[in-house]
Amino acid sequence: MGGAYYVGELHHSRAGYGLIADADGGRAVNSDAPEIAISSDVLRKWQRIVDLLANIMHVPSAVVCKIEPPDYTHYTVISSSNSTGNPFPVDQIFSMDIGTFCETVIKSREPLLVANGLENDQWKSAPEMRVGMVSYLGFPVFWPDGRVFGTICVLDNKTNRYSDMYQELLSHCRDVLQGDLQTLARLGSELEEQKAHLSELFARVPEAIVLADRDCRIVRVNPEFTKIFGYTAEEAIGRRLQDLIAPDELQEEVESVMYRMVPTGGVFAVETVRRHKNGMPVPVSLLCVPVSSLGSGDTGYVIYRDMTETKRLQDEQRRYQEIQLELAHANRIATIGQLSASITHELNQPLTGILTNCSTGLRMLTDDSPNLDGAREAIRRTMRDANRASEVILRLRTLYSKREVTAELVDLNETTREVIALSLGELQKGQVIVRTEFADDLPLVIGDRVQLQQVVLNLLLNALDAMIGVNDRPRQLVVKTHRQEGDCVGVSVQDSGVGFEPHTVDKLFEAFYTTKQDGMGMGLSVSRSIIESHHGRLWAVPHDGAGATFSFSIPCRTNTNIQ
Amino acid sequence: MKPLRESSAIERSLVAVVDDDESVRESLPDLLREFGFAAHAFSSAENFLASDSIGKTRCLILDIAMPGMTGLALQRELKIRKHKIPIIFITAQKDEAVRVRAFEQGAAEFLLKPFSDTALLAALDTALRSS
Numbered sequence: 001m002g003g004a005y006y007v008g009e010l011h012h013s014r015a016g017y018g019l020i021a022d023a024d025g026g027r028a029v030n031s032d033a034p035e036i037a038i039s040s041d042v043l044r045k046w047q048r049i050v051d052l053l054a055n056i057m058h059v060p061s062a063v064v065c066k067i068e069p070p071d072y073t074h075y076t077v078i079s080s081s082n083s084t085g086n087p088f089p090v091d092q093i094f095s096m097d098i099g100t101f102c103e104t105v106i107k108s109r110e111p112l113l114v115a116n117g118l119e120n121d122q123w124k125s126a127p128e129m130r131v132g133m134v135s136y137l138g139f140p141v142f143w144p145d146g147r148v149f150g151t152i153c154v155l156d157n158k159t160n161r162y163s164d165m166y167q168e169l170l171s172h173c174r175d176v177l178q179g180d181l182q183t184l185a186r187l188g189s190e191l192e193e194q195k196a197h198l199s200e201l202f203a204r205v206p207e208a209i210v211l212a213d214r215d216c217r218i219v220r221v222n223p224e225f226t227k228i229f230g231y232t233a234e235e236a237i238g239r240r241l242q243d244l245i246a247p248d249e250l251q252e253e254v255e256s257v258m259y260r261m262v263p264t265g266g267v268f269a270v271e272t273v274r275r276h277k278n279g280m281p282v283p284v285s286l287l288c289v290p291v292s293s294l295g296s297g298d299t300g301y302v303i304y305r306d307m308t309e310t311k312r313l314q315d316e317q318r319r320y321q322e323i324q325l326e327l328a329h330a331n332r333i334a335t336i337g338q339l340s341a342s343i344t345h346e347l348n349q350p351l352t353g354i355l356t357n358c359s360t361g362l363r364m365l366t367d368d369s370p371n372l373d374g375a376r377e378a379i380r381r382t383m384r385d386a387n388r389a390s391e392v393i394l395r396l397r398t399l400y401s402k403r404e405v406t407a408e409l410v411d412l413n414e415t416t417r418e419v420i421a422l423s424l425g426e427l428q429k430g431q432v433i434v435r436t437e438f439a440d441d442l443p444l445v446i447g448d449r450v451q452l453q454q455v456v457l458n459l460l461l462n463a464l465d466a467m468i469g470v471n472d473r474p475r476q477l478v479v480k481t482h483r484q485e486g487d488c489v490g491v492s493v494q495d496s497g498v499g500f501e502p503h504t505v506d507k508l509f510e511a512f513y514t515t516k517q518d519g520m521g522m523g524l525s526v527s528r529s530i531i532e533s534h535h536g537r538l539w540a541v542p543h544d545g546a547g548a549t550f551s552f553s554i555p556c557r558t559n560t561n562i563q
Numbered sequence: 564m565k566p567l568r569e570s571s572a573i574e575r576s577l578v579a580v581v582d583d584d585e586s587v588r589e590s591l592p593d594l595l596r597e598f599g600f601a602a603h604a605f606s607s608a609e610n611f612l613a614s615d616s617i618g619k620t621r622c623l624i625l626d627i628a629m630p631g632m633t634g635l636a637l638q639r640e641l642k643i644r645k646h647k648i649p650i651i652f653i654t655a656q657k658d659e660a661v662r663v664r665a666f667e668q669g670a671a672e673f674l675l676k677p678f679s680d681t682a683l684l685a686a687l688d689t690a691l692r693s694s
Binding site: 344345347348349350351352353354355356357359360363364374377378381384385388425428429 | 584586587589590591593594597628629630653655656657658675676677678679680683
């Protein structure tokens, strides 16, 4: 750096001082870039520089000027040396169309040296002349992106040619300023980037975010807030949260939530309900994030997650389970309906005993020589039979009852035995020969005993129905329980009935598929959903000969403790 | 109704009961003894056929639905063996076809469980008169 700059070496051809020339030579306007403030510590440093410059170069004035965006119609003195005779105070503003030295440097983006403006036609009427500053040395100061920031310059009240050393000193100071600007720009862009990320987060997060002040007034909302609650940002900002989105009956809750939002407090969550603009309740899960504000008056962020869909899915799931339960129950009622013969049989047997024993006892007591021992025995048997009858009723009532699914330890042997007992009358009526093969030491399973009985019952009655038209061979039913691989236990029901075509096997388990005249077609479908809800499976295999085998297996939990 | 125990003709006559249900096997013989009969109960048709009571039995009270040989089958078997024992059928199930069949095969009476002591007495009266 060095040499002298002469008056008239101006380059007005440059695109513009507020603009940068990009690689294409086109105009890349950077006026959108947010203004980067010059921090006070930087300004203090620059003040020291201009003071030193004035002192070293023995001139009355050393200043730093800054062109003011976005219009670039004027520039301001931002640092000015505290030196005797300096006519330019800080904050003095110069218009960009009065022909000052600095105006020229900014427009030309070139350094300028004027040894004595009075000796030059171009400069003798420059504004600086009027305050006695006849000579000038100034350098343009640039932002890292090439935009002109302003100038750094020295002025003198007498002819001054500014030696090479002084020029180099001023140029060096300019470099220092540019270094500072680079740091500021980098910090600024990092800040901008963070702000941009935050803004994007704010805009795109699928939760409504509200920034509220300590009066619960809404300071800021994101677009999702409008989606969830119906209010635009304009409608929301300035309103109190409890007035805007809290249902009337939850006013106190909102206030207590906001009360907890103290800067020293932690983040907390609340499941509650808020109100949409249209008056509809919105189930929400809200997260309160208090912020330790720097006196801004903001209390914190409230983040609302719309739980409508979640709740809907939960309701749907619940409804589905209810329907399953209803179906299972309807199937049980229908199935038990088919057990009328069995039930009559099961009840009439003990009733016969009761009636007979009572007659016997009465006769023994009213005899000329009462037989007390005999009567006592008859009454004892009466009680036993009455208990037997009530056990039948109890079993039936359990099957009939509509109740929640329970998880208990179930012995499939016992369960199957009970079902066979219950349907024995039916099977005998159908002249079916029943054989059971129960596995010893069958592990218990966890499940709903009534539902599992229902499945066994469905399979038994299906087998019976499949054999009812068979007259050319024995109607044989084999009921087995077995332990299977993979810690599963199962029940299989094997009949010698009409069987089914292998390709219809999938249809068998569909709802409303039936081959029976009076069938609903629900038995196997309900049975399969019951077994699947026990994490097991139900399947059917047609025999090569006559009949088919229906089986299910469910996992046993040998090591599970039921409380 | 005429008390049967005063009829010397049938006093101590053996009435056999065949039923797979234990409470019937326990209760019915006692009542029959109160009526003045000798009584013996069997849990299956096969047991009755194998017993030596078969020749002494004056009346048979027989269940219809039993595992193995049913009541109707026993009735046919007795006919084949030329045992003319009057039979009172007892059943817990109302089945008209079975009832008709039983009478066609010569049943003396057909009672639905549960039955009263008077109904049983009347049936026994009918059965024993028929023999």
